[in-house]
Amino acid sequence: MAATPLTEVRLPEQALSELSGINENQWIRDHAISVGRPWWTQTLAEHGFDDTLTGETIRRADIFALSDAAADDPAAALTLLWNALAWGSGDKRRNNKARIAAVAAHPEAAAALLQQAAALSRTDPQTAYELLYPRNRTAIAGLGPAFFTKYLYFAGGGEAHHPCAILDENVALALQKSCGWASLPLSGWLSTAYQRYATLLGMWTDQHHLGRRDSIERWLFEAGKTTPRRPTSGDPS
Template structure:
């Protein structure tokens, strides 16, 4: 897809501190809710701290590639980071995984492995058809967060987050037909390729810088002003 980088992106990203903007990106989570919800479904307490940063998730990535338990730990913390103090659909996600703990954890471990070598295959591992996610209630908006953090923070990792806020920001940037939900593999790969073009155009070395900028642009105007 041939689109120029949005106005304002280059100037803003040229001045950010990558350590703070990416690795230090922090979200406050409801640690007590997670402890209780995971225990009710037979899981141990998997959420690290009341405040989770991207760097905390990156630090868990290697174990997710080699251990089903590590894959579940990375998922719980990614979901907590992604939902903050809320819990929308997290109970349903936990119950869906509890119903097939071995199968789901193995699939998550395989998806984390694929995320480092083949974004398309990693995406399809968790969304095997256009209308079905592998794990109920774990759709692209959240499993792309998991595929992203599975890269361990490496600058050349290609899997990036695609959620409604990012999609909303892509429309005024020129991708007017970008769906806001329900993305299939081809759309995800076009998104990655677009960010790679923008990365080269504006001269940064990380795709997640562009994703974070889009995420902030996709906030409602009142939230951005805060």
């Protein structure tokens, strides 16, 4: 399937109506997840890491506050990763033990890679994505696009026009079924697809005078959760 032109991918009227009435602080910054911290404390310790989670319940704003240090310091990049993973998985483990083990196998290299990706996330979504998904393979075992795009997103510190946004199956499903991006698959996206996604969110933010790109991402995520899953033959672009 040929790549769907972005000019044919449209934000539904329902999204525009709902996004016009949101309180951005409540919708984004105060979006909180209970993470089951004791599991993290134990599992991180088993692999030689300190528990640097911000709390038992983590808000997006709490992770945003970690972003500046992560772009400069590899150790701080690991802190950002643990918090992003915990927030992203909540009380479900979702392969986090394997991810922690993969980082522990090469901690200095993994931390340096994450620090570099955090710095790049602010200006170059495609290159940041490629660092963590070279040749369409995970650079850190188990840390695939659905979770490392959370990391790239939080590395922006909550800036409204940060170019990196979360891309997971729910978001992709809403883009595909509700917005008309027919060629977008539900997983395994190429870096070019991620760049097109970043471009699309920027276009929509400008066209519809929306305040934040991540408000659109959250709307897509919520819409995708209620959309029936069906097989797709889409091209990852």
